[in-house]
Amino acid sequence: MSLVCRLGWMGAACMACAPFVIDTPEGKLLAITGLALLMLQAIESRLWNLVALNSLGIIGYFYAFYF
Numbered sequence: 001m002s003l004v005c006r007l008g009w010m011g012a013a014c015m016a017c018a019p020f021v022i023d024t025p026e027g028k029l030l031a032i033t034g035l036a037l038l039m040l041q042a043i044e045s046r047l048w049n050l051v052a053l054n055s056l057g058i059i060g061y062f063y064a065f066y067f
Helices: 003-021 025-044 048-066
Strands: none
Touching: 003 025, 025 048
């Protein structure tokens, strides 16, 4: 299993856990981490729509985290 594949699975695990604690700062950071890790798989697979979606999600969670 490649490194990107393993990191993708870790990102999926982060995204599966994040909704249960999303109202906390840790939950938002978990979602940001999960999206960033999943984006590596999307980049490798050249799925640019998912790269855009994950990027916007990261921006949204950063906004929610800081404001």
